[in-house]
Amino acid sequence: MITPLVALVRRDLRLFFSDQRSVLMSFLAPIVIASFFGYVFGGSGGKTETSKIPVLIVDQDGSDISRQIASGLTADKNLEVKVVSSESAKELVRKGKATVAILLPKEFGANAAKALFTSDGKPEIDFFYDPSHRMEMGMAQGILTGQVMQTVSKEMFGGATGQKMASDALARVEQSQGLDKASKSTISDLLRSVEKFNNENAKAKVDGKPVSSGGFTTPYQVREEAVTSGTSVEYNGYAHSFGGMGIQFILFMGIDVGIGVLLQRQRGLWKRLRAAPISKTLLLSARVISAAIIALVILTVIFTFARIVFGVRIEGSMLGFVGICLAFSLMTATFGLLIAALGKTPEAARGLSVFVTLLLVMLGGAWVPAFIFPQWLQTVTKFVPTRWAMDGLDAMTWRGLGVDAALGPIAVLLGFALLFGAVAVHQFRWEAEG
């Protein structure tokens, strides 16, 4: 039985590699797309420059405070700030030239300082944003809040207009109807202290003595460290993208395996195969073996490319990596058989199986990481085999985990392979149509 088995496997490999379209789709396409995604999502060692959020500022106030706010936002590495007129701001957002336009109204600086201690008379900042960039709008709003708090409080504590701001705020607190007597007294004491602090600073300045700096600042500093396989190992975005695209295009190859069986039926070849004295098990096993070999070759080629060109390394267990690749290849092969078993005609089967494959790929996190999914969807993806393959490949590549982290994904992928295989065998139409 070895001769027929070898012949069947060789035939599949020969047909696959002689089909330029298949080869192009299975090798070149994942490499090109993974290179693109890898570059966009961080590149190698986080060296890829991320795009900045385009922000417009309309400064109708023209005060020291508003100018300082604009300059603070401009200095932020996440923003690309332009100061524009109020007439053009909205239009530029509408045209998609900017994500957000921030309008600082007249008297913003003075009113913001006065409103620092009471809720009365808060100035309004108009925030025009592109609704297709809601996440970026939130980020810009956060940066603006920090900048305004820092600038206004700094001006209050020792700025050029700080004494006047403190006096105005004190007067407003004493006239405020919204504060009770005890609160008024406490806040007034605080503001008198600020007045005293500002007076002492002014005197020190005149005497040529050191001046204390004031204002609120962010009460912490961030020390960033990407947690990868080791302290000296930088994150390589290509590792994830090559894993993801490998999975996607291997599944496409799996579709071709199933369609191939259906085409054999259509072309009468199935009759010839079934007329030969070979078992059903041998016929299906040969398909599984050849598909698994092709899948392994695809993974090997694209990860070799990623290693040579983008420096993607198997930072974790090589054994675990090979195990996951093998298990995923087997799962793909049985997925192909499932298509062959459930498909009626090649044409009908292709459309549906491409749709299912794209769903599997999407839910598996091969396009975008699964963590951005809603929580319920993340739970659902635990039942999707591609999620396990993706997590497993990430674990063995850039996360640098040991073989124990590969055991779960391998077990789940083999489980799916068994399930798909069992359903395929059960549903397979063995009889050649008369």
Added chain:
Amino acid sequence: MLQVNSLKKNYGALQAVDGVTFCASDGETIGLLGPNGAGKTTTVSIIAGLLSPTSGEVLINGRPLSGDTDPVKRKIGLVPQDLALYDEMSALDNLSFFGALYDLSGAPLTRAIAEALDLVGLADRAKDKVGTFSGGMKRRLNLAAALLHDPQILLLDEPTVGVDPQSRNAIFDNLEVLKSRGKTLIYTTHYMEEAERLCDRLVIIDHGKVIADDTLPNLYQLLPVTNVLAIELADPPDAPLLLGLKALPQVEAAESQGRVLKIGIRHLSEDTPAILQWLVMEGHPYTHLANERASLETVFLNLTGRSLRDS
């Protein structure tokens, strides 16, 4: 020896094969004749082990097929109606693959391929991709692929569909060679002339049932006439002439079509001289004479009341 006993195959309410029975001895060529959808391909598929019958059995040398890997399958070679070949591979690679399915390898496989290609006249195209072959060449390679394991019984399911007359003749020549080697051929077709040329015996199937199973001469005997003489006279025949003709013992039937007399007879060489002599003696000299032989088409028409090609 192949025995097909009371085969039945149902697809739901549809009875594709309904009690088909026939047998084929070694070296015999059996034609399974019938219109499209008569059940010929289903019968062949059951014999090849591709389909399980609803009831009935197929015996090869007295043994039924038992399972996919039964060595008895090696006695059967199937030539499917479709061109069951890989266009992307060369003729040689195709045959290597199909031979390996029967566990052939090494020198025996090489020899079998060479012999098969030689028989079908494609030895010089062995290394060419099948996709570059003409329809007729593909048909011949389709036949060669079934010969590699040297089967005793060849199941040929409409092996000349869609080929030009030249390729059809080439295939007939190949089959005649195989017949001379003592192979049993089961040949399905709805072409009467093919069946007439090749087959020793004909099994006529209609609506899944065998309606006749006999040699060609015996099937012709089922007809009221075996030949129709078309005799063109100098003048149109009149009623007394037709009556006189019908009274002759050699004449089974007679009618006139313009100046042409159509006369049905059973024995061409014995009956014709007497009829021609009678016409001359009665003063009706003939200007042209032709004979239309009864065909299998006529047999099918006679058996079913329908034309084979219209079925």
